[in-house]
Amino acid sequence: MVGGEFRKTLAVIVVAFVAMLIGPSLIDSYTLTVLIIYGMLALSLGLIWGYGGILCFGQAVFFGLGAYSYAIAATNIGESTVPFLLGIAIPFAFAFLLGAMMFYGRLSDVYLGVITLVVTLIFYKFVNSTAGPEYVIGNARLGGFNGIPGFQTLNVPGDPGAYIYDIDFYYFCGVALLVVYALVRWLLASPFGRVAVAIRENEQRVELMGYDVRFRKTVLFAVGGAIAGLSGTLFASWAEIVTPGMFSLAQSAEIIIWCIVGGLGTLVGPVVGAMALAYLKFLLGQQSLVDTTLVFGLILVLSVLFLPRGVVPTLGLLGRKRRGGGSSRRRAGRGRSGRGRRAMQEDAAKEGADV
Amino acid sequence: MSSVLETRGLTMRFGGVTAVDTVDFNLQRKELRCLIGPNGAGKSTFFKCLTGQLKPSDGQVFIDGAETTGWDPHQVARLGVGIKTQVPSVMDGLSVRENIWLAANRTHGREQARHRAADAIERLDLGTIANSEVGRLSHGERQRVELGIVIAGEPWLILLDEPAAGMTAEEVDRMADIIVDLNREAAIIIVEHDMQFIRSIARKVTVFSQGRILMEDDVDAVMQDQQVRDVYLGKKA
Amino acid sequence: MDLAVVVIIQIVYSVALLVLISSGLAIVFGMMRVINLAHGEFMMVGGYATIVSVNAGLNVYFAMLVVAPLVVGILGLIVERLVIRHLYGRLVDTMLATWGLSLLLIGLATLIFGNTTTGISPPIEGFPIGDYQVNGYNLFLIVMTVLIVGAVYAVLSGTRLGLIARGTMQRSDMADALGYNPDKVYMVTFFAGSALTGLAGGLLSPLVGIVPTAGAQFIAKAFITVISGGASVIAGLLSSATLFGLVSQAFTFLVDSMVGEIALLVAAVVLLRLLPQGITGRFFKGGL
Numbered sequence: 001m002v003g004g005e006f007r008k009t010l011a012v013i014v015v016a017f018v019a020m021l022i023g024p025s026l027i028d029s030y031t032l033t034v035l036i037i038y039g040m041l042a043l044s045l046g047l048i049w050g051y052g053g054i055l056c057f058g059q060a061v062f063f064g065l066g067a068y069s070y071a072i073a074a075t076n077i078g079e080s081t082v083p084f085l086l087g088i089a090i091p092f093a094f095a096f097l098l099g100a101m102m103f104y105g106r107l108s109d110v111y112l113g114v115i116t117l118v119v120t121l122i123f124y125k126f127v128n129s130t131a132g133p134e135y136v137i138g139n140a141r142l143g144g145f146n147g148i149p150g151f152q153t154l155n156v157p158g159d160p161g162a163y164i165y166d167i168d169f170y171y172f173c174g175v176a177l178l179v180v181y182a183l184v185r186w187l188l189a190s191p192f193g194r195v196a197v198a199i200r201e202n203e204q205r206v207e208l209m210g211y212d213v214r215f216r217k218t219v220l221f222a223v224g225g226a227i228a229g230l231s232g233t234l235f236a237s238w239a240e241i242v243t244p245g246m247f248s249l250a251q252s253a254e255i256i257i258w259c260i261v262g263g264l265g266t267l268v269g270p271v272v273g274a275m276a277l278a279y280l281k282f283l284l285g286q287q288s289l290v291d292t293t294l295v296f297g298l299i300l301v302l303s304v305l306f307l308p309r310g311v312v313p314t315l316g317l318l319g320r321k322r323r324g325g326g327s328s329r330r331r332a333g334r335g336r337s338g339r340g341r342r343a344m345q346e347d348a349a350k351e352g353a354d355v
Numbered sequence: 356m357s358s359v360l361e362t363r364g365l366t367m368r369f370g371g372v373t374a375v376d377t378v379d380f381n382l383q384r385k386e387l388r389c390l391i392g393p394n395g396a397g398k399s400t401f402f403k404c405l406t407g408q409l410k411p412s413d414g415q416v417f418i419d420g421a422e423t424t425g426w427d428p429h430q431v432a433r434l435g436v437g438i439k440t441q442v443p444s445v446m447d448g449l450s451v452r453e454n455i456w457l458a459a460n461r462t463h464g465r466e467q468a469r470h471r472a473a474d475a476i477e478r479l480d481l482g483t484i485a486n487s488e489v490g491r492l493s494h495g496e497r498q499r500v501e502l503g504i505v506i507a508g509e510p511w512l513i514l515l516d517e518p519a520a521g522m523t524a525e526e527v528d529r530m531a532d533i534i535v536d537l538n539r540e541a542a543i544i545i546v547e548h549d550m551q552f553i554r555s556i557a558r559k560v561t562v563f564s565q566g567r568i569l570m571e572d573d574v575d576a577v578m579q580d581q582q583v584r585d586v587y588l589g590k591k592a
Numbered sequence: 593m594d595l596a597v598v599v600i601i602q603i604v605y606s607v608a609l610l611v612l613i614s615s616g617l618a619i620v621f622g623m624m625r626v627i628n629l630a631h632g633e634f635m636m637v638g639g640y641a642t643i644v645s646v647n648a649g650l651n652v653y654f655a656m657l658v659v660a661p662l663v664v665g666i667l668g669l670i671v672e673r674l675v676i677r678h679l680y681g682r683l684v685d686t687m688l689a690t691w692g693l694s695l696l697l698i699g700l701a702t703l704i705f706g707n708t709t710t711g712i713s714p715p716i717e718g719f720p721i722g723d724y725q726v727n728g729y730n731l732f733l734i735v736m737t738v739l740i741v742g743a744v745y746a747v748l749s750g751t752r753l754g755l756i757a758r759g760t761m762q763r764s765d766m767a768d769a770l771g772y773n774p775d776k777v778y779m780v781t782f783f784a785g786s787a788l789t790g791l792a793g794g795l796l797s798p799l800v801g802i803v804p805t806a807g808a809q810f811i812a813k814a815f816i817t818v819i820s821g822g823a824s825v826i827a828g829l830l831s832s833a834t835l836f837g838l839v840s841q842a843f844t845f846l847v848d849s850m851v852g853e854i855a856l857l858v859a860a861v862v863l864l865r866l867l868p869q870g871i872t873g874r875f876f877k878g879g880l
Contacts, residue, residue, distance in 0.1 A: 055684060105865045109684055110627065114819050115861050121812050122857045129850045191460050198457050201446035205501075208406070208444070209458045209508060210432035249808065253691055260688065294699020300692025304685050305678060 009185045012268060013178055020174040029170040031282060033238055036173045038278045039271040040180060040231040042258040046270030047184055048224035049259060051193070053200030054217060055109060058116035059255045061123050062091040062225040064246035066232025068127070068142075071242045074151040075140035080237075081157045087233030088226050095225020099218040106214070120252055127244040147243030154237040164237075173234050177271070180227055184267060187223070196220050250293075257300045263310025272312060357384050358417075359512055359542050360405070365414035367400050374400040376566035377414065382512075387538045389553045389574075390546045392563030393586055398546045399441060401563065402516050405544075406438045407431040418512065437510030437541070441517050443497040447490030451481055451500050454489055458507035468507075475507045479533065495526040502533065513543045519552045531555045550578070562586070594722030599845065605730045607837030608737040612796070613810045614817040614829055615740060616789030621818050622825035623757060623781050625683060626676060629690040631814055632807025633697035634786055638664045638793020639802040640701065643710055652715045652798075660794025661787040668786020672779055680778070694807060701804035709801035729798060736795055740788065745826055757781055816860040822867075836860065 023032050041063055048054045069090040073083035098119065102112055131144025140148060154169065156162040164172055187193045198206045199213055207213045236242050245251065254277075262273020277299070284292045307314065360382040367375040375397045382388055390398045403409040405416060407428040415424045418434055432438060446454050452472055459471035476485050479499050484492060489500055498518065505513060518534070519527045527549070534556050537543060547553055553560065553574065560577045562569040564586045570577065577583055617631045628634070638660040645655035671693060679686045714729035748754035756772050757780070800806060817836060821828025839859045844852030 101865060107864065110687075110819065111864050113684075113687065114816060115864055118812065118816060118857045118860055122854055122861075125850065125854055125857075191465065194453070194457060194460070198446050198449065198453075201448045202444055204408075204428075204440070205444040205446060205504070206457070207428045208432055208438045208440070209504065210429050210461050212427075212429050249812075253695065256688065256691070291699040291702050293695050294703065297692045297695030297697070297699055301675060301689050301696060302692075304689040304692065305675065 005185075005189055009182065013182060016178060016181075017174075020171070020178075023174075024167065024170065027279075029167050031279070033170045033173050034235070035275040035278050036170075036177050037231050037234045037238060038258070038274040040173075040177050040234070041228055041255055042262065042270035042274035043177075043180065043184065043267060044224045044227035044231065045255050045259050046262070046264065046267055047227065048221055050264035050266065050270070051188060051200065052196050052217060052220045052224075054221055054224075055113055056116045056221070056224070057113045057249075057256070058120035058252055059224070059228055060247055060249075060251035061116070061120050062095055062228035063232040063235070063251065063255075064123060064127075064242070064244075065091045065094055066229030067236040067242040067246055068148070068232075069229070070233040070236045071148045071151045072137050072140040072142075074153075074236075075148065076138035078152050079158070079160045080152055080155045083152075084154065084233055087236070088230045091229025091232070092222050092226035096218060096222035099221035099225075100214075103214040103217045103221070117249070117252070120247060120249060124244055124247040124249070127247055145244055147241050149241040151236070151240075153240055154234075169237065173238075176230070176234065180230070181267060181271075184227075192216070192219075253300075254296070257296060257303075259310075261299060261303050261307070261311060263312040263314065265309075266312050269310050269312035273310070358382065359384050359386075359419050360544070361417040362401075362405070363415045363417075365401070365404055365416065366412050367397075367404055367409060368412045373566050375404065375411070378566075378568055380561070380568070382542055382544060385538065385540075385542050387534070387543045387556065387558060388545070389557040389560045390544065390563060391548070391550075391553065391560060391577075392569070396563040396586075397566040398563045399516060400566075402514060402544075402546050405431075406436070406514055432508070435509070435511045437505035437508050437513040439501050439505050439513075439515045439518060441520070441546075443494070443501045445489045445497055445500050445504065447488070449489060450486050451489055451492075451503070452476065452485045454500055455481075455503045455507045458504040459509075461508070471507050471509070475503045478506065478536075479503045480529075495522045498522060498526075498530070502530075506537070511541050513537060513541050515543065515545045517546055517548065519547065519549050527552055528555075554578075594724055597721055598724045598726060599841075601726060601730070603837060603841045604734055606841050607833050608734045610813060610817050610833035610837050611741060611829055612733065612737045612792045614814040614821075614833065615744065616785045616787075616792060617814045618818045618821065618825050618829045619744065619788060620782060620785035622828070623785075624680075624778055626680070626782075627683065627687050627690070627815070628676075628785075629687055629811060629815070630671070630694035630697060630807075631690075631789060632809070632811030633694045633701075634664050634667065634789040634807070635793030635796065635810050636701060636802060636804065636807040637667060637697065638790035639797035639800075639806060640705065640710075641790065642794040642797040643712055643802060646712050652712065656794035656797070657791065660797075661791040664790025664793065665783050665787030668789075669779065669783050671786075672782040676782065677775075677778075694811070698804045698807070705804065707804060709803050711801040712798050714798040733795060733799075740791070741826065741830070744788075748825070753780075813856070816857070816864075820860055820863050820867075832863075835863070 023029070041059070044062070045056060045059045048056060066087040070080075070083045070087035073086045074080055077083055098116075102115055107115065127142065128145050130142035131146065133141065135142040135144070140151070142148065152160060154164045154172070156164060188197070195206060195211055195216060199211075199216060203213055232246065235246070255274075258274035258277055259270040260273075261277060262271065263269030277296070281292055281296070284290060284295060303310070358381050360380070362378055362380040365375055365378045365380070366373065378397075378401060380401075390401070392398050400409065404411045405418075407423070407426045407430065410425045415422055417423065418431065418436065421434070423431055423434070428438070446457070449457075455475050456468050456472040459468035459475070463471060476482055479502060481496075481499060481503060484496060489497060492500065498521075502515075502518065505515075515534070519530050522530065531552060534543060534545070545553075545556070557574045559571070560574050561571045562577060562583050569582065569586060570580060572580075613635065616634070617628060620626050620628050641660045641663040642652075642655045645659045646652050650659065671690075675689050675693065676686060679689060714727070716728035716732055718725050718727045718729075720726070748758060757777055759772070800809075813836075817829065817832050820836070821830075821832040836856050836859060840852040840856035842852075843855035
């Protein structure tokens with residue numbers, strides 16, 4: 001069983017590696033780089049939502065926080081190694097604190113949604129309002145809605161003059177995504193990952209087994225924050241500017257759309273979803289006939305209504321059916337809250353149960 | 356000290372309703388005790404105060420001499436307490452084996468946990484469905500899977516809330532055998548409605564009524580008690 | 593003294609504003625357990641309906657009080673039939689679908705009206721209190737809010753319709769058994785909530801410039817006001833709006849409006865952490 005998982009992961013990595021080598025001959029590597037970065041961002045939400053059952057409306061916060069941490073540190077330090085690490089560590093720490101606050105308060109789905117959404121807004125509003133010269137960290141002016149431009153982009157560690165850019169940066173991002181993917185796979189196969197999935201399935205049971213559910217959810221949430229932070233750091237180096245738009249609700253919505261369309265409960269799904277939709281957005285942006293927002297809104301509504309499992313798992317299911325596997329009708333009933341319909345009925349039964 | 360579980364003046368109020376009213380309860384090592392009582396008598400609330408799913412309004416709970424009042428369920432479970440809830444609480448999307456393995460993995464390494472899970476599966480005769488997804492199993496099977504989860508944690512104190520509910524007669528018999536077998540190593544508290552089932556396993560019974568302990572005696576004595584019959588038939592005691 | 597009056601008016605106004613922008617959402621959430629994340633865009637549509645009507649020569653009050661609620665009410669009906677109806681009982685899916693809807697509406701509005709700000713001037717003049725200028729239209733909004741809350745309360749507590757609605761929301765199976773069609777009740781409730789949202793959008797259109805993305809500034813505030821209020825529709829709405837209005841005005845007065853906005857959001861996070869069931873989940877159980 002574990003061997004099968006391992007072979008599958010290896011196959012994905014090999015295919016993705018080959019795709020990465022072929023990619024630049026089809027689409028220019030500058031565009032491909034940002035698709036990879038968005039893929040990583042989607043992976044971060046795909047992990048905590050699809051495997052941990054934690055719906056975060058504010059994944060953009062960690063993305064933006066990673067980018068700003070990197071930009072501010074790079075402006076001050078001028079060499080990219082420490083800023084790069086800070087771009088991962090600061091979102092991780094913030095996600096850990098935010099997660100601890102929510103999970104130790106035993107907040108459920110909707111309230112989690114509200115709080116993550118509100119935190120996104122707080123960051124967005126605050127960063128937007130920092131245009132004045134009094135908002136400065138070291139040498140870095142926060143710059144409000146103008147953002148922070150002109151910081152040191154990624155360089156070979158120890159040599160600030162040796163920039164990693166263009167095709168090298170593309171390969172760097174591609175390999176980074178593969179490494180993150182492999183690490184997340186490993187995490188999910190570990191006992192920690194098994195327990196995380198069990199928590200998604202039935203939080204109460206896992207708690208009654210003696211596991212500290214609150215702590216584990218907090219850690220998973222923080223890992224998601226760190227991955228989103230890494231993608232933000234790479235984005236900063238790619239765009240060479242960071243702006244408050246990275247914290248916006250629109251950005252959060254996009255991440256959610258990537259995951260839903262690609263498919264929850266897989267890792268490949270969100271990554272592929274992000275790349276495909278981000279490329280679609282790029283293409284739509286080149287014409288002015290159809291509004292991009294309209295198309296994305298339509299995609300989201302239609303996928304919630306008609307594609308309860310997302311594209312990648314649905315394709316996998318079709319393949320399995322053709323090979324004569326059993327129907328997965330029951331599992332299709334699992335909503336995006338990550339729990340089976342049966343569990344919900346039982347919740348209802350519990351409420352009516354004897355005191 | 357041979358008492359493994361004790362409550363002193365345990366009280367649970369919901370708004371104006373007192374569901375559990377100053378209950379003093381005591382359980383001996385390796386004892387098997389049934390809690391019975393009509394609907395709304397406070398059995399399940401009392402049970403949830405023991406497991407940490409509810410925080411009592413007043414009074415104290417001691418498990419193995421340590422005060423556990425207001426602890427979280429995972430802390431209670433870590434003392435070596437196995438808990439089975441009223442509605443089967445299992446991980447529907449995972450296989451039977453994974454469900455049980457997870458319980459064993461908390462205290463044992465990967466391989467060791469695999470052996471423990473295999474033992475529990477054999478003990479509960481779940482071998483033929485070990486690799487099935489739990490969400491697809493029947494109610495009785497799910498009840499047994501949950502018991503398997505409890506066993507795999509190797510508890511010395513087991514709390515079972517209506518383990519026989521919704522099972523066929525045959526399944527109930529089998530459950531009774533399993534419980535008697537478990538009782539060799541662990542003290543057990545069972546909340547139950549089914550009198551037939553209680554007769555087949557119990558020695559001592561505690562009767563709840565209106566949040567209080569009405570009586571506590573040998574199973575036969577309880578069955579013959581007029582007051583208990585009145586309570587069950589709905590007359591004012 | 594004059595300052596005190598002006599400050600008090602300002603506080604009452606900010607509370608009323610929160611109530612106004614949240615009431616439609618509160619009805620839909622409180623009665624149907626549906627969170628409409630397109631709520632802000634419904635208001636935006638109400639605003640456009642008003643502006644287009646006024647530019648076409650209609651009376652401004654008629655446009656705000658009749659056209660806007662009707663247009664958005666009908667929009668709500670369509671949305672309920674096409675989308676929401678299929679997702680009852682799936683809270684998270686409804687949130688996601690309506691979030692998509694909000695993007696869709698923004699896109700449509702951009703297509704039709706372009707990405708520019710339009711507006712109309714307030715139909716009521718300001719007047720002075722001592723050295724200070726008070727916005728007359730703000731007072732009108734306060735009065736309208738009081739009337740709306742009063743009307744909602746009267747309908748829910750005093751009419752047969754309200755009783756059926758409340759009954760259906762609590763036990764749809766029983767209402768069904770008694771001969772009331774829950775499907776129809778949900779439809780009517782969603783229509784009413786949407787119409788109220790349209791009314792709010794219409795009333796606010798003279799104050800804020802309307803752009804396709806105008807909804808975003810309302811949804812978060814409406815969302816947190818309703819969720820923080822908890823299960824009781826009216827008591828929850830009033831209590832959380834009062835709390836948040838006070839907090840944001842206090843910080844606006846002490847520092848600036850940006851800090852006021854952020855303080856409101858922080859207050860919401862703290863409140864939800866302390867009272868995860870909302871204010872009324874804790875203090876006014878079972879009320880309206």
